[in-house]
Amino acid sequence: MTGLFPRPRVLVAPGAVHVPGWLSVAEQRALVGACREWARGPVPIRHTRLPNGGVMSVRTVCVGWHWQPYRYTRTADDVNGAPVAPFPDWLAELGRRAVVEAYGEEAGPGGPTYAPDTALVNFYDGDARMGMHQDKDEKSRAPVVSLSIGDTCVFRFGNTEGRGRPYTDVELASGDLFVFGGPSRFAYHGVPKVVPGSGDPATGMAGGRLNLTLRETGLG
Secondary structure, three states, X not given: OXXXXXXXXXXXXXXXXXXXXXXXXXXXXXXXXXXXXXXXOOOOOEXXXXXXXXXXXXXXXXXXXXXXXXXXXXXXXOOOOOEOEOOOHHHHHHHHHHHHHHHOOOOOOOHHHOOOOEEEEEEEOOOOOEEEEOOOOOOOOOOEXXXXXXXXXXXXXXXXXXXXXXXXXXXXXXXOEEEEOHHHOOOOEXXXXXXXXXXXXXXXXXOOEEEEEEEOOOOO
């Protein structure tokens, strides 16, 4: 639930900006509805299997391009072979608004020219986690836009050299925006904890955390 006092925006690292409460409840509810449609298919939401045989604890569905470790394809060859759902114009516009909110009209990487063409939608139940990793399968160096809905999580934002310290733990609540680009574009990051029951049911989430990350693949 939202606290009694406003949370300030924070520059977590150069190029990494946390904007609390950026999405309205109505916008969150609309995104939840869209994610539910994507989760039904044409490629259904699933636990991604890693090349080493491990299975991710989050469940994922993709829009625009299908991500499988560690590449993008137009068809979900590791699931059912179906073409991935198209990336909607309204979601690209939301991504542009997010980058402008984080960096301003003129400053920072991306700005109003930001053109995301894929989204990874991850659903975390109370036990799901995400290990420290880099988002580096894209050819573009444009920023990553992260939107959080539902339960609060601890988001661990690290450095570009390795998975260990130094890192900063950031509390991401429902409606929060986090953008990372520029010198922080390839920083390691992960989610070591989700706080069950901390979300607002008015968003349409009965439990768990929904995270949308918008990216430019650079694949044309």
